[in-house]
Amino acid sequence: MTESSPPIVEMRGISLAFPGVKALQDVDFRLFPGEVHALMGENGAGKSTLIKTLTGVHTPDSGSVLLAGESVAFSSPGQAQQAGISTVYQEVNLCANLTVAENILLGREPRKFGGIDFPAMRARAAEVLARIGVHIDPASVLETHPIAVQQLVAIARAIAVDCRVLVLDEPTSSLDAGEVAELFRIMRVLRDEGVAILFVSHFLDQVYEIADRMTVLRNGTLVGEHLTKDLDRRALISAMIGRELGALEAIEDASERHSVSGPVLVRAEGLGRRGAIAPFDLDIRAGEVVGLAGLLGSGRTELARLLFGADKADSGRLIVDGTPLHLRGPRSAIAAGIAFCSEDRKGEGLVADLSIRDNLVLAMQAARGWSRPVPRKLKDQLVEKYLAALDIRPANPDALVRTLSGGNQQKVLLARWLVTEPRLLILDEPTRGIDIGAKAQIQQLVTTLAAEGTAVLFISAEMEEVVRIADRIVVLRDRHKIAELDGGSTIDQVVELIAGDPVPEEVAS
Amino acid sequence: MTALTTRLPSRFLPVLATVVLFALTFGVGSVRYEGFASGQVIANLFIDNAFLIVLAVGMTFVILSGGIDLSVGSVVALSTMVTAAGLRAGWPVPLVIIAVLVIGSTLGLLMGLVIHKFDIQPFIVTLAGMFLARGLCFLISVESVSIKDTTFRSVATAVIELPGGVTITYNVVIAVLVVLAALYVLHRTRFGRATYAVGGNEQSALLMGLPTARVKVGVYVISGFCSALAGLLFSLYMLSGYGLHAVGMELDAIAAVVIGGTLLAGGVGYVLGSLTGVLVLGTIQTLISFQGTLSSWWTKIVIGALLLVFIAVQRGMIRGRRRQGAVAA
Numbered sequence A: 001m002t003e004s005s006p007p008i009v010e011m012r013g014i015s016l017a018f019p020g021v022k023a024l025q026d027v028d029f030r031l032f033p034g035e036v037h038a039l040m041g042e043n044g045a046g047k048s049t050l051i052k053t054l055t056g057v058h059t060p061d062s063g064s065v066l067l068a069g070e071s072v073a074f075s076s077p078g079q080a081q082q083a084g085i086s087t088v089y090q091e092v093n094l095c096a097n098l099t100v101a102e103n104i105l106l107g108r109e110p111r112k113f114g115g116i117d118f119p120a121m122r123a124r125a126a127e128v129l130a131r132i133g134v135h136i137d138p139a140s141v142l143e144t145h146p147i148a149v150q151q152l153v154a155i156a157r158a159i160a161v162d163c164r165v166l167v168l169d170e171p172t173s174s175l176d177a178g179e180v181a182e183l184f185r186i187m188r189v190l191r192d193e194g195v196a197i198l199f200v201s202h203f204l205d206q207v208y209e210i211a212d213r214m215t216v217l218r219n220g221t222l223v224g225e226h227l228t229k230d231l232d233r234r235a236l237i238s239a240m241i242g243r244e245l246g247a248l249e250a251i252e253d254a255s256e257r258h259s260v261s262g263p264v265l266v267r268a269e270g271l272g273r274r275g276a277i278a279p280f281d282l283d284i285r286a287g288e289v290v291g292l293a294g295l296l297g298s299g300r301t302e303l304a305r306l307l308f309g310a311d312k313a314d315s316g317r318l319i320v321d322g323t324p325l326h327l328r329g330p331r332s333a334i335a336a337g338i339a340f341c342s343e344d345r346k347g348e349g350l351v352a353d354l355s356i357r358d359n360l361v362l363a364m365q366a367a368r369g370w371s372r373p374v375p376r377k378l379k380d381q382l383v384e385k386y387l388a389a390l391d392i393r394p395a396n397p398d399a400l401v402r403t404l405s406g407g408n409q410q411k412v413l414l415a416r417w418l419v420t421e422p423r424l425l426i427l428d429e430p431t432r433g434i435d436i437g438a439k440a441q442i443q444q445l446v447t448t449l450a451a452e453g454t455a456v457l458f459i460s461a462e463m464e465e466v467v468r469i470a471d472r473i474v475v476l477r478d479r480h481k482i483a484e485l486d487g488g489s490t491i492d493q494v495v496e497l498i499a500g501d502p503v504p505e506e507v508a509s
Numbered sequence B: 001m002t003a004l005t006t007r008l009p010s011r012f013l014p015v016l017a018t019v020v021l022f023a024l025t026f027g028v029g030s031v032r033y034e035g036f037a038s039g040q041v042i043a044n045l046f047i048d049n050a051f052l053i054v055l056a057v058g059m060t061f062v063i064l065s066g067g068i069d070l071s072v073g074s075v076v077a078l079s080t081m082v083t084a085a086g087l088r089a090g091w092p093v094p095l096v097i098i099a100v101l102v103i104g105s106t107l108g109l110l111m112g113l114v115i116h117k118f119d120i121q122p123f124i125v126t127l128a129g130m131f132l133a134r135g136l137c138f139l140i141s142v143e144s145v146s147i148k149d150t151t152f153r154s155v156a157t158a159v160i161e162l163p164g165g166v167t168i169t170y171n172v173v174i175a176v177l178v179v180l181a182a183l184y185v186l187h188r189t190r191f192g193r194a195t196y197a198v199g200g201n202e203q204s205a206l207l208m209g210l211p212t213a214r215v216k217v218g219v220y221v222i223s224g225f226c227s228a229l230a231g232l233l234f235s236l237y238m239l240s241g242y243g244l245h246a247v248g249m250e251l252d253a254i255a256a257v258v259i260g261g262t263l264l265a266g267g268v269g270y271v272l273g274s275l276t277g278v279l280v281l282g283t284i285q286t287l288i289s290f291q292g293t294l295s296s297w298w299t300k301i302v303i304g305a306l307l308l309v310f311i312a313v314q315r316g317m318i319r320g321r322r323r324q325g326a327v328a329a
Helices: A047-054 A077-082 A100-105 A118-131 A147-160 A177-192 A204-210 A233-241 A245-254 A300-308 A330-335 A345-349 A356-368 A376-390 A406-419 A436-451 A463-469 A491-499 B009-032 B039-064 B072-088 B093-117 B122-140 B150-157 B170-188 B190-200 B202-207 B212-238 B249-259 B271-291 B297-328
Strands: A009-018 A021-031 A036-040 A062-067 A070-072 A085-088 A165-169 A196-200 A213-218 A221-227 A264-273 A277-285 A289-293 A315-320 A323-325 A338-341 A424-428 A455-459 A472-477 A480-486 B159-161 B167-169
Touching: A009 A047, A021 A047, A036 A047, A036 A204, A036 A233, A047 A165, A047 A196, A077 A085, A085 A147, A100 A118, A100 A147, A118 A147, A147 A165, A147 A177, A177 A196, A177 A204, A204 A233, A213 A233, A221 A233, A233 A436, A264 A300, A277 A300, A277 A315, A277 A455, A277 A480, A289 A300, A289 A436, A289 A463, A300 A330, A300 A338, A300 A424, A300 A455, A330 A338, A338 A406, A356 A376, A356 A406, A376 A406, A376 A436, A406 A424, A406 A436, A436 A455, A436 A463, A463 A491, A472 A491, A480 A491, B009 B271, B009 B297, B039 B072, B039 B167, B039 B170, B039 B190, B039 B212, B039 B249, B039 B271, B072 B093, B072 B122, B072 B212, B072 B249, B093 B122, B093 B212, B150 B212, B167 B170, B170 B190, B170 B212, B170 B271, B190 B202, B190 B212, B202 B212, B249 B271, B249 B297, B271 B297
Parallel strands: A021 A221, A036 A196, A036 A213, A085 A165, A165 A196, A289 A455, A289 A472, A338 A424, A424 A455
Antiparallel strands: A009 A021, A009 A062, A062 A070, A213 A221, A264 A277, A264 A315, A315 A323, A472 A480, B159 B167
C-alpha cells in the first residue's frame, strides 16, 4: 500500500450510460498492489457498474483503463481473468451442478492426452483450497455445500490463476461473523502476497477493519479517495449520502417506539412445522412492529413462511381477526391481507424484465382478478405516489427493474406489496445489502405504516435495526421461539438470550 | 458434513430409475413371451433404433446446455431425401455422405447462431428450422424416392456376426461409436464440461470466463450433425428418401432423453441415460409387437405415461434441491 509503487490498475475519466441512466460520469479510480481498497457508495452510486467496467462485462463509453501502466480494453470477463483480474460477485456465480474442483478450474482444467485429467484437477483444486485454509472434498458437488462455503470456493477459483487484482463485490452479505473473519484472514494472506484487492461491502465495521484505502462514489460520480485512517465514519457517511448526518439522525428519531394496545390482528397458536420451526405462539396487533431476532438458520424465515402459507404448518392454527384461518397457500394469505416481502428479491419477488410500473401493478391486478383491469389513471396515480413515497431512483416508471440497484429493487418490491394495502406486512431482511440512506428510508416507512395501523413483522440479521425499530422483539434460537422482549430492550439483552444456555422454557415476559 | 454425505447419489437417481425401468420392462417380456430374452432381441433393439440413439445423443447435448432442438426429425427426413436423390443422380456414396453431413451441420450452425446472436428462444428458432427442413424435402421431390445404389444397399444389408450367433448391422456400430464419442466429449473435454456449466447457470458460466457463445452455438451444430448422421442411418434402414419420413421423431428423441434422466432445465444428465431411454422405448415397442393384438399406438400411450412420471420425478428433485438450498442459506 505504498504510494511509491505505481498503481496496478488505473481508470481515468470513465463514463458509461445505460438507457435512461447515467451510471458513471468521469470517474477516476486507482488500485495499488498489496492493498485492500474499499469502494464505497450508496446503492445506485455506480459501484457495481465500475467493477463490471473493470472486469470486462461493460465497455465504457469514454475513458481509459490501465493495467500495470498499459492501456487495456476487455470485451469479456474471460479476457480480464487472463490478464490477472479475478472477480467474486455478491451472488455466488458458480455452477452448482458441477463439482467443487470443476468450479475452481473450469475453463483451465489440467489436460492429459487431450482430455481433462480429473485426478490432477482434484489435486490442484485441493492445493488451492488448502492455500486459503478450506478443507472440503474437491470431488463433492457444489450445491451440497452451504452458501458460505460456496463463496469461499468462488474465491478459490479467483486465486487459482495468477491473480494480480482480486475484486470482491459484497462477498460478506450472506456470511455470518465467523465466516467473515475467515474471509478476512484469507484476504490478508493474499494482500501480503502482493495481490491488489478491491472490496465492496455495506458493513462499515468490516470496511474499517480490513480496508487500507477507500474511494467514495455518489450518483455515478467520484466524491473522493482517502486513506481509511484519514476518514472517520461520520465523514464517510456524509460523503456517501451527500447530506448532513443530522438528517439521518432525524429519520432515526422519527422511528421511536411506542407501545401498542390495538386489537390482535393475527394470532398463532402452537403453529409449527417439523424440521423448520418448533410450535410457537405469537400475537401481532394492528399498528405494531414485531421484530424477529435470531442468528442465521434460527428459523426466522421459516416462521414467516408459515404465517404466509408458503409452507404448510403441521401443527397448531392461525387466527386472523378472531377467526381461525386455514391457509392453503399464499393466495389465501394475501386474501386475508397478509403480505410477504421475501429476502430473495431476485428469485422470488420481482419480475426483472418488466418496468417499475408493471411490477407495481402486478400484485394489485392479482388481487382484483383478471377480469377487472386496473385503469391507466389509477395506475399512474399509484406509481407516482410510491415512487415519491419510497424515493425510488430513477423516478422513471418505465425503467426496467433489472437495471435498478439492489436498494431500489427492494423498494419496488416493498411498493408492490403496499399497493395491495396489506394489514400484516412481513418483511424478511428488507435492508440486507442496501445502503444506509435507503435503510433509513425503509425503516422510516415501516414506522409510518405502523402508525397508520398496519401490523409489521420485521426480520433482520442486524440486531441493532431490530431493537431500534420493533415495539416487541421475538427471539429465536435453533428453530425455537425462546423469548419475547418489549421494545425498551437493548441489544445486549437480545444477544444474551441468543447466546444463553439452552433452556427455552425460561422465558422473559 | 463429511465428504461422504456430500456426494449425493440423488443426481444419479433418474438414470438409475431408467436402468431399473429397462430391466423391468425387459424382465416382463422375458417372463411372458418365449424367445424374448434372447441376444438377438437385444441386438434388434439396437438395429431398429440406431438412428434414434444417434438423434438422442445430439439432443442430449442441446438439452444439457439448457436448449431444445425441434428440427431433428425434419433434418432426418431431409437427409434421407438428399441421400436418395443424390444416389439417383449418380453421385458416389462418399460424396453423398459428406453432402448430407455438411447440410445437417450447417443447418444446426445457422439455428445456433440465430439463437445466440439474436437471443431468441431455441424453441421458436428450431421450430422454424423444422418447417424449413421439412419444406426443403418436398422441394427435392414430393414422392418417395427409393434407393437402388448397389454399394449403399450392400452396406445396408451387410451383417456382422457376433459370438453366440447374434447379428448386427453397421448402423449399430456407428451408433455405438457416436455414443462413445459423446461420452468422451461430454466428460473429458472442456467443451463438454462447459456445456454442463452453461446448462447449470449460463450467467455464472459467462462470468467465469467460459466460452458460452461457442457452447450455445456448438451444441446445435452437434445436434445438426447427429441428425444428418441419423438420417443416413435411417436411409440405410428404410432404403428410401421421403419428405414424410421421421415425422415426430424429434419428440421421440426428446422423450428418450427425458426418460433417460436428463433435466429439461439443463445441467444434469448423461448420454448413457439417453441410450437407456431409447432402449426403454424400443423394448416397449417390442413388447407390444410380441403381444400381437394391441395396436402400435399403445406404444405412444405408454411413452406418454412414462414421460409424465419422469417429469414429475424431476420436478420433485428440483424442488428438493431448492429446499436444501434455502436451508443452507
